[in-house]
Amino acid sequence: MASIKTRKATDGTSRYTAEVRLKGYPAQTATFKRLTDARKWIQDIESAIREGRHFKTIESKKHTFADLADRYVKDVLPGKPKQQSRQKMQIEWWKERLGAYLLADVTPALIVQFRDELASGTTCRHTKRSPATVVRYMAALSHAYTICVKEWGWLDDSPMRKVKKPRESRGRVRFLDDDERQILLIACKESRNKYLYMCVILALSSGMRQAELMCLKWPDVNLKDGYLILHETKNEERRRVPLSGLGLELLREHAKIRRLDTPLLFPSHTNPHKPLDLRSAFEYALDRAEITDFHWHDLRHSAASYLAMNGASLAEIAEVLGHKTLSMVKRYAHLSDGHVSNVVASMNQKIFGGNV
Incomplete structure (x- = not known):
């Protein structure tokens, strides 16, 4: 159910407060200067709620990447004792670069930028990593995003799905004759x-x-x-x-x-x-x-x-x-x-x- 309330602002112009109420979901409200904008917002919100997109979008704008990294290290990595220390270091590397961004603002292009930094060693803070090492860093990030999408509901989809991994070398084959x-x-x-x-x-x-x-x-x-x-x-x-x-x-x-x-x-x-x-x-x-x-x-x-x-x-x-x-x-x-x-x-x- 949706409704629109009209009120007069101090400058004499009208303001339109739209409200959307769907059973089983918290009410959503927003105020607009134009009635047409309020009506369009109602249509978009109702559609997004029914399709399961709306609240994930809200969550992605409430949480930063640092929130994701901290929760992943605290709640998920203890269940991976053999990989905990290595993956914590990898997640912390990503956190240093993406931590301040809202999840909604972490795009595939941004991840690619830091992926290339990791591979090339362009900063003075680390040396060049091999393709295999870059893949491991990306795998840790990808799993964190998977948990974020599937279990926490903070995102609708993972940006890692659109990021290409570097090609690994064919692998070392050194054996004793x-x-x-x-x-x-x-x-x-x-x-x-x-x-x-x-x-x-x-x-x-x-x-x-x-x-x-x-x-x-x-x-x-x-x-x-x-x-x-x-x-x-x-x-x-x-x-x-x-x-x-x-x-x-x-x-x-x-x-x-x-x-x-x-x-x-x-x-x-x-x-x-x-x-x-x-x-x-x-x-x-x-x-x-x-x-x-x-x-x-x-x-x-x-x-x-x-x-x-x-x-x-x-x-x-x-x-x-x-x-x-x-x-x-x-x-x-x-x-x-x-x-x-x-x-x-x-x-x-x-x-x-x-x-x-």
Whole structure:
């Protein structure tokens, strides 16, 4: 229901106060100098309320981006403990630049401006970020806007839907060839750190991330059936990791002399409740083996590469590594070309036989 009340102003001109009342919604009022403007406002408001647009528009003009950022950090990020500190830093970066703007005034063009600043490092306050890093900053912002739209009702739509993400690089593929692997394992075996050799073997044979491996606990290891369960993974899903061969043998021997004051497989020497830090020992082994341009995470790349070269499909590699999609493992596709060629040749042989 809508109504218009007319009153005389002190200067003798008329003022028209329009009011819109719809059941289930708070009354909306506005005053105009012209009757036609009041009538048009009523039509627009009634239409916007029925379509669910009106109150979101009001909310977007009541809240600043700083309000969004603060609420997201306070209410949402605690539910993402593994990503909390990193995403808080990313959201704070956006808040420094967008915080004073009303949500209604944060346009895709404005976000693009700061996206480009992030990528180019044009300010003296930070260095140039890689495309992959820019994508992570944008992903944090995008999720904050999604929550703002779907759960808080502060916006009708996210401006991130119209902002293009930079193209990420194809990804690093650095793996140990046969000679490098043999030399590195010798260096690790000769290391004064008694855990290094076993951990490198496990990383190469399973593809586990360093944090996944070093935080392993004995209740999650099944040495009889040859597998372990990862509860804390990057994508926050449990993963079953099969164990076999030398890695399984080493773990079985390790279990015979396990420490009883900690559930960790590889505890720190100084604090049994913290995982061991192998960084220095690993870097020293690399130096002794004269292997350059190689990081611990490249052991994971090596495991994936070996799987590809031994005929594993991309879907199988993704399952072993714990990736939700195939996009992350496509970097290894060229290593399985021989296997793909054999599959195609086998199919053609079965269909066409020896005929041309």
